[in-house]
Amino acid sequence: MTDVTRHRRQLPLEQKLINVIAKVKLPSAGAAMDFDDAVEVARSIMSQLQSLSLDDDDARDILRDQIKQFGGLVKWANLNDIPISRVSEFNTGRRSASPAILVALGLQRVIAPLIHGSTDSETNPAA
Structure with a gap:
């Protein structure tokens, strides 16, 4: 730091x-x-x-902080009316963040211009 x-x-x-x-x-x-x-x-x-820009790993860190604050994944999922399995799959890295999870975290997915000199792996983690 x-x-x-x-x-x-x-x-x-x-x-x-x-x-x-x-x-x-x-x-x-x-x-x-x-x-x-x-x-x-x-x-x-x-x-x-x-x-x-934040990626799914950053969103996952935010989710994990909120899960701790709310007393667990199940409580967080229920409070935000999101299926527990969907939150668990995102939390463990098996799936990317759904729009519902992003909204519950106060985030949104955006499209940004390609910045000169960036590589495809920096702008497209799935590549």
């Missing part, structure tokens, strides 16, 4: 955003930025934004 995140537990997205900001290198303060510098900064930001 970085120094910033050692002091308190971060949400996965908040943690990733902190890491993105920490990695982006901006020109020194007060220096005029020419076009090439602007392109370099933009590419740096875009490459770092790739790490902001």
Whole structure:
């Protein structure tokens, strides 16, 4: 963990955003930025934004935290009106997150543009 995140537990997205900001290198303060510098900064930001996306493993971590808070998988599934077997299959990694599970976790699945330089395995975990 970085120094910033050692002091308190971060949400996965908040943690990733902190890491993105920490990695982006901006020109020194007060220096005029020419076009090439602007392109370099933009590419740096875009490459770092790739790490902001959450995957099923991140959602699974959030689910496991909530399961602990609610006193077990069965209680969490029943409170969210989701079949216990579906939650269990996602929790153990046998299936990807269903829309119902994502909504219960406060998440949604999105489609994002392919970021220059990313590999297919980074953007398509099933590949």
